Amino acid sequence: MKIKSQIVVASLLFISIESLGQTSQIKIAQNAVGKLQVAIASGLDKNKQLNIIGEGIKATESALTDRKTKNWPETWAIRSYLSSYVALLDDNDSNADKYYQTAIETLDQAKKLDKYQSNGALVDAASYNIIIKKQEKGNKAYQGGEYLNAFTLLKEVSDFFPKDTTIAVNAALSAQNINDYTTALALFKRAKDNGITNPAVFQAMAGIYSSKFEQETAIKTLEEGIKVNPYNMFLNNNYINLLLDNEKYDRATQAIEKTLSVEKKNKLLYFLYGYLYQVNLNNSTAELAYKKALALDQNYFDALYQLGLVYLNLANDALKLEKKDISGFGAYINRAEYALLQAHEINPNDKQTTQLLIDIYTRKNKLDKVQDLRKKLLEF
Template sequence: MNQKFVFALVFVCLAHIHQSFAQKSQIQLAQNSVGKLQASIANKEEVKKQLTIIGEGIKAVEAAQNDKKTKNWPETWSIKAYLSSYVALIDENEANSDKYYGLATEALEKAKELDKYQANSTLIKAAHYNIIIKKQAEGNKAYQQNDFMTAFGLLKQVSDYLPTDTAIAVNVALCAQNIQSYDEALTYFKRAKDNGIKNPVVFQQMANIYASKFESEMAIKILEDGLKLNPYHPFLTNDYINLLLDNEKYTQAAKIIEGSIATEKRNKLLLFLYGYLQQSHLNNSTGAETTYKKALEVDQNYFDALYQLALVYVNNANSSLKDKNKQKFNSYVNRAEFTLLRAHEINPNDKNTIQLLIEIYTRKDRLDKVQELKRKLNEF
């Protein structure tokens, strides 16, 4: 054999071995950086030192990435995804953080594609988690800037990755509401509900969406679920009562109001609702009168209670007139007049109050008062 040929062959083999060693050494350097970074994180070292460690690792992994052989190794892209994703999280330079966020996302997809035997699953999962946290930060920022479409797209991915996190699910639902994607809003509110959230606002929002879709029974059920977790919560209770009234479930509404009044005896709104329910739907004028008076004990200037109490007296007067009981008729008319005058004093521009007073003074043949009040009506 020619001596020169043998020498050349040996040289080529040595060069190949050196090149292979160099390839592996770059990957080894990058892996060492991962180890150093994890130790640095555990020791809570400053960000500047962590960025220096990452910089060394990224330099090595980029060399491996540009090599013909190691560019297709799953280790190369897994390490790059992990290191880049961590830069995206900790670098205070927004432009640099965004740059590495993009690099990490691309590297993660490449790593998943190449890692057929899941030998790098730990790094891939860690990188994925870091990217998700970055998306959460970006989503929250978009939400604060009222860019709800962007926020929804990002936070939805976060929630799908962390489905048991109720706060993220609620944020996704709120974004969906703001872009009028109500089915998506329900999906993520329901996710929060199924994972144990107790916040009454979630149940209110779900009920409102169901009610807007004319799914009244579902809306009622959701509010009932909310009240089991938040007994006698005022906003949930009021929504529940109003929904029951809207759907003509008067007896059920009355029971709920009675229970609420037992714990909130000086809640004038509940007392008013209970009086109105008895007056308008349960044909119980005596109960309505008693309840309106209790509301007025809480607030003597409660206009709505005064006006409705006056209506009770007017209706009782009309019934007495049908029964030809003049004494009761006069008594109820006088009570109505007195109550309406109090209401008129509180809200002198209410047309319904003035109109009722005109009817009463017409019955009493007080034409001077009738004319005075009619003039006032014409001024509006």
């Protein structure tokens, strides 16, 4: 009986010492956390920080071999916290990725075991570090063209930092690249609602709305963009083109006039302004607008072509008068010929320009030129 009693006592003593040993490992890990925080605050180099972290991780490894301490949420929380720092600090990508995975796995376990959230600070810190690592990996994936992986990571990062507009935009761009336009739109909107003013965001949103046939929302989005980026050339051009595409000519004209009041070097705007007046049969104003566009670029094919049409229209109008204006007709035909010849020199393969010149030379009875142009037309 005495022998048996002594064995039991010895056994209990052994268990007590072993338990104490594992508890001391937790103390070492706790100390490592404290030392790491001091090292970070003191600006110690990362190699010294990694050495401190190594001590703590080694202690948690020992603690995880014990029946008691392996179920302590603190053991897992400390291991996740320290592993997440290795993932951020280690220059060895393979090692950093290993600890990144460890940080994620141990964080999940820490959350499961911590019913009373007594390790909230460690869990929050580890979560933060893991998210920062995901942002790093997401950006790298995007740059490498791995858009699905980039989207998965950056979407999670954006959900963690919903007010960070840069992250939201990067996640949205990733979504666009995998054709998830609904999520891309939601992420762009998140960035917009949090105060981003980048014109490209409004352009991207408007483009998605247009693809969904929500034209009014697309127009409104561009108007919002112009409000925070007044007279931005790209936004204004998109806005005007969208108005034209949807036959909102009055609003387009107003938008062009407003922009031209401060931006007088935009040949495209002068061209569009002239075109709007031309389709409304105001050839005189159209002529002035096309001339202003050509003053900025004398080789502007579209402006030359449309100016030629304006002169042809004016020539036809001269013949419609009660008393036909033959001299006016001749003058306008000559101007049309001159403008269209310039356009033809710039783009000799344009069929419409060639056909208009054939019509003019037919009227002028210059049949040799008509024949030459018809031969060219057959070669196209």
